[in-house]
Each structure stands twice: as C-alpha cells, then as structure tokens.
Amino acid sequence: MKWKNVVRLVIVDVKSGRLIRGQTLRRYRESRVLQYLLYGGACVLGLAIGLAVGSFYNGMPDSELKSLIYRGAYYLFPSLPTIILISSMVFTMMVQIQRAGVRFSIQPPYWLPITWEEHTLASTLAHLVGVPLVSIILVGSAIAAFSIFLGELPLATFTIFALLASAFLASTTTEILRVLQVRLTGAVYKASGKAAVWVRFIGSLLFLIVFYVVWFAFTSGAGFVTLIEVVAGGQEAVWFIPYLWLGLSLASCMSGLLAQTIIFSLASVLFILALFYMAVRLNARFGLYEPPAITVSRGVYAPKVGLLGKLGFSSLEAAVIRKDFKAFTRRRELMYIFIMPLVFILMPLMQQLGALGEPAATEPSRFLFAWILLGPGAIMAVMLGTMIIGEEGGAVWHFFSSPITARSLVKCKYAFIVIFSCMVTIVCGIIGLIISCPSLDIAIALLIESVLLILALAAVSLGAGIRGADFTEVPRPRMVRPLTALVTMLSCLTLAVAIFSPLLLHAVMMGYIPIPVSLPEIDLSAAVSISAIIAAVIAFVFYRTAIKNAQKFLTKAEI
Amino acid sequence: MGSNVGYAVELKGVAKRYADIVAVDYVDLHVKHGEIFGLLGPNASGKSTTLKMILGLVKPDSGSVKVLGINTKEDSVAVKRQVGYVPETPRLYEFLTGLEYLDFVGDIYAVEPSEKKMRIEEHLEALDLEGREGDMISSYSQGMKQKIALISAFLHKPKLLILDEPLSGLDPKSARIVKDLLRKLTAQGVTAIMSTHILEIAQAMCDRIAIMYEGRLLALGNMKELRQKARMPGSDLEEIFLKLTGTGDIRKVVEALLK
Numbered sequence: 001m002k003w004k005n006v007v008r009l010v011i012v013d014v015k016s017g018r019l020i021r022g023q024t025l026r027r028y029r030e031s032r033v034l035q036y037l038l039y040g041g042a043c044v045l046g047l048a049i050g051l052a053v054g055s056f057y058n059g060m061p062d063s064e065l066k067s068l069i070y071r072g073a074y075y076l077f078p079s080l081p082t083i084i085l086i087s088s089m090v091f092t093m094m095v096q097i098q099r100a101g102v103r104f105s106i107q108p109p110y111w112l113p114i115t116w117e118e119h120t121l122a123s124t125l126a127h128l129v130g131v132p133l134v135s136i137i138l139v140g141s142a143i144a145a146f147s148i149f150l151g152e153l154p155l156a157t158f159t160i161f162a163l164l165a166s167a168f169l170a171s172t173t174t175e176i177l178r179v180l181q182v183r184l185t186g187a188v189y190k191a192s193g194k195a196a197v198w199v200r201f202i203g204s205l206l207f208l209i210v211f212y213v214v215w216f217a218f219t220s221g222a223g224f225v226t227l228i229e230v231v232a233g234g235q236e237a238v239w240f241i242p243y244l245w246l247g248l249s250l251a252s253c254m255s256g257l258l259a260q261t262i263i264f265s266l267a268s269v270l271f272i273l274a275l276f277y278m279a280v281r282l283n284a285r286f287g288l289y290e291p292p293a294i295t296v297s298r299g300v301y302a303p304k305v306g307l308l309g310k311l312g313f314s315s316l317e318a319a320v321i322r323k324d325f326k327a328f329t330r331r332r333e334l335m336y337i338f339i340m341p342l343v344f345i346l347m348p349l350m351q352q353l354g355a356l357g358e359p360a361a362t363e364p365s366r367f368l369f370a371w372i373l374l375g376p377g378a379i380m381a382v383m384l385g386t387m388i389i390g391e392e393g394g395a396v397w398h399f400f401s402s403p404i405t406a407r408s409l410v411k412c413k414y415a416f417i418v419i420f421s422c423m424v425t426i427v428c429g430i431i432g433l434i435i436s437c438p439s440l441d442i443a444i445a446l447l448i449e450s451v452l453l454i455l456a457l458a459a460v461s462l463g464a465g466i467r468g469a470d471f472t473e474v475p476r477p478r479m480v481r482p483l484t485a486l487v488t489m490l491s492c493l494t495l496a497v498a499i500f501s502p503l504l505l506h507a508v509m510m511g512y513i514p515i516p517v518s519l520p521e522i523d524l525s526a527a528v529s530i531s532a533i534i535a536a537v538i539a540f541v542f543y544r545t546a547i548k549n550a551q552k553f554l555t556k557a558e559i
Numbered sequence: 560m561g562s563n564v565g566y567a568v569e570l571k572g573v574a575k576r577y578a579d580i581v582a583v584d585y586v587d588l589h590v591k592h593g594e595i596f597g598l599l600g601p602n603a604s605g606k607s608t609t610l611k612m613i614l615g616l617v618k619p620d621s622g623s624v625k626v627l628g629i630n631t632k633e634d635s636v637a638v639k640r641q642v643g644y645v646p647e648t649p650r651l652y653e654f655l656t657g658l659e660y661l662d663f664v665g666d667i668y669a670v671e672p673s674e675k676k677m678r679i680e681e682h683l684e685a686l687d688l689e690g691r692e693g694d695m696i697s698s699y700s701q702g703m704k705q706k707i708a709l710i711s712a713f714l715h716k717p718k719l720l721i722l723d724e725p726l727s728g729l730d731p732k733s734a735r736i737v738k739d740l741l742r743k744l745t746a747q748g749v750t751a752i753m754s755t756h757i758l759e760i761a762q763a764m765c766d767r768i769a770i771m772y773e774g775r776l777l778a779l780g781n782m783k784e785l786r787q788k789a790r791m792p793g794s795d796l797e798e799i800f801l802k803l804t805g806t807g808d809i810r811k812v813v814e815a816l817l818k
Contacts, residue, residue: 293691293694293695293697293698294694294695294697294698295656295693295694295695296656296659296693296694296695297656297658297659297693301658301662301676301679301680301692314669315666315667315669316666316667316668316669318666319662319663319666319667320667322663323652323655323663326654326655326659327652327654330654330695331654393650394650395650395651395652397616397646397649397650398652398667400616401614401616401639401642401644401646402639402667402668403636403637403639403640403667403668404636404667405636555618555635556618
C-alpha cells in the first residue's frame with residue numbers, strides 16, 4: 001500500500017465533498033489554514049472545557065460530591081467509544097445520503113495505478129473528515145485535560161485511541177453498507193421488473209423514515225442521555241457484539257482486569273482489520289458494478305388520453321405535468337423534498353409517543369392536527385415552486401426549443417405543484433385525523449386553510465423559482481439560487497402568517513392560545529372566508545408575476 | 560406566411576456578442592427550401608450560436624433572422640412548431656423510458672395519438688431500438704440517446720431540421736439510415752441545417768456548405784464553388800477547410816508533441 005496515494009485520494013475525496021456541498025474551489029492549491037482552524041478550534045475548546053471542569057472539580061470542598069463526579073466520569077469513559085461509533089455511523093451515512101444526489105457518482109479511478117486497498121482506506125478515512133473528526137478531537141482533548149485532574153492520564157490516552165478506532169470502525173461499516181446497497185438495489189431492481197420504480201421510491205422513503213427516527217432519537221437532549229445510560233449500563237450484557245469490544249476493553253482496563261483488557265483490545269483490532277478487508281474485497285468485486293437498467297414498460301405501446309386532457313389541459317401542458325410527476329417519483333436527487341413532510345410528521349409523533357426520552361403525552365396535543373395538516377403541504381408547495389424550473393437542469397433546452405408559451409409553462413407547473421402538495425396534505429391529514437381526532441368543524445376549516453396556503457404559496461414560489469432558477473447539474477443539481485430560496489422562504493412565511501391570521505384570531509378568541517389583551521371576536525366560518533380572500537389576492541397577484549417572469553425566461557434563453 | 564415564401568432561413572446582418580467575445584460578426588446567410596446545408600468551422604467559430612439564433616434560442620444583438628418566412632423575434636413559438644432540433648449534446652430526461660420520452664415530445668408538438676404511435680414505432684424499429692424502448696434512458700449508451708434525440712426531432716414532421724453533430728455516436732448502420740432519411744426528407748421539401756466536425760460527412764451530404772471562423776462567414780457554396788474560392792481544384796473539403804481557416808500547418812504541432 002502506497003500511503004502517498006491514500007493521502008492524495010483523501011484530499012480528492014474531501015475536495016469533491018466540498019464541491020458537492022456547493023463550495024467553490026478557486027485555486028488548485030488552497031490555503032489549508034481555514035480547514036485546520038476548525039480542528040484546532042475543536043482542540044482548544046475541548047482543552048478549555050476539560051480544564052474548566054477539572055479546576056471546578058479540584059476546587060470542590062465536598063469530598064462526597066467529588067467522589068460522585070469521579071465515579072460519573074469513570075462511568076462515562078467506557079461508553080464513549082460506543083457513542084462515538086453510533087454518532088460517526090450516523091454522520092457518515094448522512095454524507096452518503098448527501099452524495100445520493102450527485103449526478104456523476106464518485107467512481108474509483110480504476111484506470112490509474114491505485115490498488116483497492118488504497119482506494120478503500122482513502123474512502124474510509126475521507127468519510128471521517130469533518131464532523132466526526134471534529135467531535136473526536138473535541139471529546140478527546142476535553143478528556144485529556146480533565147484526566148490530569150483525575151490523575152488518569154494513561155486511561156484518557158487509551159480512551160482517545162479507542163475513540164479513533166471506533167470512528168474508523170463506523171466508517172468502515174458505512175463503506176461496506178454503501179457497496180452492498182449498490183449491489184442489493186441492483187438485484188432488487190432486476191428482480192422487481194416493472195415495479196422497480198415504485199420499489200425504489202417506497203424504499204427511499206422508508207430509508208428516510210428509519211434514518212430520521214434514529215436521528216431524532218439520538219440527537220434530542222433526553223434521547224442522548226438515555227443512550228449514555230443504556231450504553232453504560234448494558235454493554236457488558238451483550239459482550240458478544242464485536243462493535244462493543246472497544247468499550248468493553250476500556251471497562252476492563254478501569255476494573256484492573258489486564259487479561260480481559262488485552263483480549264478485548266486484540267479482538268477489536270482483529271475485528272477492524274477483518275471489516276476493512278471485507279470492505280476491500282467488496283469494493284474489488286462490486287466497486288465498478290453498474291446497476292441493471294430499470295425496465296418500466298413492456299408490450300404494445302398505446303398513447304394515453306388521460307384525465308388531465310379532460311380537465312382542460314392541452315396535450316403539451318398534460319405532457320409536462322406527467323413528466324414532472326415521473327421526475328419527482330423517479331429521480332433520487334429530488335426525493336429529498338419528502339424529508340420536510342416526514343420531519344413534520346415524525347417529530348411531533350415521536351414526542352407524542354414518548355420516543356424522544358420524554359414522557360408520552362396522555363392526550364393528543366390540541367395543535368398537533370394543525371401542525372401535521374398545514375405544515376407539510378405548504379412547505380412542499382414552497383419547495384416545489386422554487387425548484388420546479390431549475391430541476392430541469394441541462395434538459396431545459398426542451399422548453400426553449402419547443403412551442404411552449406409563458407402562460408402554458410406557468411399553468412402546467414402551477415397545476416403540478418398544487419396537485420402534488422394537495423396529495424401530500426391528504427396523506428398527512430389522514431395520519432393527523434387518526435392520531436389527534438379533531439372536531440369536524442376544526443378538521444374542515446384546517447383542510448380548507450391548507451389548500452388556501454398551497455394555492456397562494458405555490459404562486460409565490462413559482463414566480464421566484466422561474467426568476468432564480470439555477471440549471472447547474474454538476475456535481476449536484478442546484479435548481480435554485482441560494483439567495484432566491486432564502487428570500488422566497490421568508491416571504492412565504494410572512495404571507496402564510498397573513499393568510500392564517502384570521503384563524504389565529506379565532507384560536508385566541510376561543511382561548512386555545514392565551515394572551516393578556518382582549519381581541520375582537522371572530523367566527524370560524526368568517527375567519528376561513530377572510531383567509532380565502534387574502535389567499536386569493538396573493539395567488540392572483542403572484543400568478544401574474546410568474547407569467548411575466550416566464551415570458552422573460554423563455555425569451556432570454558441563453559443556453 | 561407559408562413555408563414556400565422566399566428562403567427557408569434568412570439571416571441579415573446578424574451579430575451576437577458575449578461580453579468582450581464576438582460570437583457572430585454580422586453574418587448574412589440564406590438557406591434554400593429542401594436543401595441540406597452544412598455549417599462548418601473550428602471550435603468557438605460561432606456555429607452553435609448561429610444555429611441557436613435560427614431557432615430563436617438566442618436573440619441577436621443586431622440584424623434579423625427569418626425562418627420559413629417568420630421573424631423569430633416576432634413569433635418564436637410559431638417557428639419552433641415547425642422546427643426539429645437536435646443539440647450538440649442532447650440532455651434528455653433520463654428518468655423516462657425511451658418510449659415515454661418520445662410520447663412526451665409527441666404531446667409537446669400536439670401530434671395526433673394514432674399518428675404518434677405509428678411514427679414512434681416505425682422510427683424505433685428503423686434505428687434498432689426495439690426491445691429497449693421500455694428501459695429508462697439513464698441506462699442507454701451515448702449512441703442510443705442520440706437516436707432518441709434524432710427520432711424526437713423527426714417525430715412531428717418538421718419543415719426545418721436543425722441538427723448539431725447529428726451522427727455523433729451512431730453505429731454505421733444507424734448513421735446510414737439517418738443520412739438516407741435526411742436525403743428523402745429534403746427531397747420532400749424539408750430543409751436541414753447541420754453542423755459537424757466530420758468533414759467527410761459534410762462533403763458527402765450537404766448541397767451547400769458555409770465555413771465560419773471567428774464569428775465571420777469565410778466561404779459559402781457547393782463543393783465546386785468552395786474549391787474555386789480556395790483556389791484548390793480537385794481538393795477535398797478537409798484541405799479546403801484547413802486552408803481557409805488558416806489551420807493548415809499542423810506539422811510543427813505534431814513534431815512538438817512527439818519530442
């Protein structure tokens with residue numbers, strides 16, 4: 001193995017990662033001061049925390065409390081490798097999700113004189129650069145500084161090594177999962193035939209749901225404390241799981257069990273090596289694997305007339321709507337639009353069920369239904385609106401070269417946003433109805449309100465999306481300029497509050513939201529009617545703006 | 560205005576600049592109905608910009624472009640209805656199958672469903688895409704994508720074809736089919752403007768050829784007229800092209816590379 005090759009590959013991987021996140025590299029050789037500043041800062045901060053805690057510990061007059069803290073720290077040390085392992089795994093998986101949208105996947109440069117060992121090691125190490133490494137440096141330096149006061153510097157050194165090994169173990173596991181996922185999805189697509197498109201869509205949604213459930217469970221304050229308690233108390237009971245051996249070797253060391261320490265340490269090293277060579281073998285076998293073609297249709301071709309034609313859309317408009325439906329259910333890089341609706345449902349749901357380490361709610365929250373019904377659809381409308389033109393990418397030449405007018409373009413794109421967002425609202429509404437069982441009048445009022453928000457915000461965001469479209473596709477589709485996206489989000493938030501204000505007033509009047517001042521009374525139906533008028537005005541004005549923007553867009557097509 | 564009025568394409572004093580770069584420098588050009596017109600030139604000579612201006616994708620800074628008697632500035636949608644376009648590197652919707660893509664294009668140009676079905680099936684069979692039409696385009700080779708792009712340009716029976724490197728990536732059989740198809744279409748009155756770097760193809764296929772260099776029109780005519788202009792009787796298009804564009808002396812470059 002040539003270490004220089006590994007280092008070069010890691011640098012390439014890190015640079016490509018930064019490009020994927022949208023950063024611009026201006027020079028071939030860049031100053032690394034800023035990069036190292038982050039790690040240096042984490043080290044300084046960790047040392048400061050360790051020293052502060054240590055000084056506080058030293059200055060404590062109460063010896064009983066002191067011994068309690070000593071025991072607590074002692075209790076924490078063996079669980080740290082497992083916690084770093086889990087957090088590194090989550091972060092490295094997140095990087096993989098982020099890269100799912102990259103148009104040109106990062107292929108190993110197989111035509112260069114680089115071995116699979118070098119490639120796998122570089123890929124594994126590159127996963128760790130960034131948040132995982134920063135968190136290890138932060139925790140490691142804090143432990144090192146604090147251990148001086150505890151008189152446990154050798155133990156702290158051992159812990160730091162265990163942390164690094166844990167992170168490497170997590171990254172190797174992610175590398176294995178990545179390769180297996182490519183091979184497995186290929187096999188699934190091949191086996192599922194025509195259903196492959198839906199298998200991929202539903203599979204991606206399920207993956208996102210599981211990932212975010214785990215993410216919220218670990219990152220919420222109470223959930224993290226629970227995790228430490230579980231790991232610290234329970235890892236000895238499941239000693240046969242190799243991923244826990246690093247923590248167990250630390251625990252054995254602290255208990256003075258030398259033989260057990262050596263056995264678990266050696267077993268950990270062997271396990272890491274075995275995993276690494278497994279990753280190498282898998283990369284060598286499937287690293288250049290091309291998933292099979294997805295066959296969507298077979299048999300005799302019959303042009304469809306479709307429902308859209310009957311609804312008054314021209315063949316051109318219906319074709320664009322159908323194409324967009326397929327884009328948002330088939331393009332992997334567009335599936336992240338489903339993250340926000342999922343988060344909107346999962347967060348309160350987990351809170352309700354007590355999955356975030358907090359006690360489960362005894363009765364459904366009064367605002368849960370409103371939250372689930374209004375949030376996802378409205379956010380979906382805003383997100384779709386801002387990206388619906390930019391998502392065309394290089395294929396936008398179809399619009400420039402085809403006989404599409406500005407009115408038609410806005411009509412079909414607007415219709416798609418509204419239909420798609422309403423579908424999301426219906427699904428979320430059903431979930432909300434099951435969970436929180438609201439009264440009929442509230443349910444109807446909120447459903448109308450949700451549609452009003454979608455109609456208005458879709459027009460606002462579409463107008464902005466046409467104006468701020470970004471067709472850059474490499475290395476990742478940008479779709480919309482960041483400033484446009486930010487301004488649109490803020491504008492939509494303001495307008496949503498304006499549309500929803502009559503209903504807020506009603507909620508205050510009914511005492512759902514207690515405020516110290518008295519406000520004029522407003523009936524529910526009157527509140528919804530006023531809301532509808534505000535939404536209609538906003539939708540009308542911004543729809544006209546969208547048409548004007550589309551006219552400019554189609555006549556200034558410099559591709 | 561009908562398609563039989565005057566020329567199929569008429570460029571009068573057309574110029575286009577991008578910041579300090581002159582892409583097209585006051586070009587006058589006429590393309591007759593039913594001819595295959597070749598637009599040649601080295602990289603960055605202004606060919607693609609000229610083609611885009613003909614299609615109405617790029618607005619000229621000055622001058623006028625008339626396509627089938629319609630001013631592109633006044634009614635570019637009417638022009639686009641009658642034009643079939645294949646860009647240099649066509650980015651297709653890769654999440655669609657070949658069949659879905661052609662169906663989409665047919666609907667964009669409002670082709671009647673029965674005619675659309677017939678034409679799609681005929682073209683898929685002719686270009687050996689049968690059996691793969693239900694697969695997503697993302698799994699197609701470059702040549703297959705080019706075939707799909709070509710079919711989509713022919714699908715609505717356009718009166719003008721604008722083809723940028725149309726035979727790029729095609730296998731010999733498909734290239735021959737496309738060439739024969741173009742000849743038959745032009746015999747029926749369809750006009751084709753093609754840009755290519757493969758000079759043998761241009762020489763064999765085009766009725767007239769225009770050579771562009773640094774945004775200007777260096778030469779225009781059939782092979783005989785081009786030979787006269789270059790004062791190179793009996794020469795082929797490659798020799799004429801290299802002489803006219805001043806890129807003829809390549810020996811020194813090759814020798815330097817071999818050192």
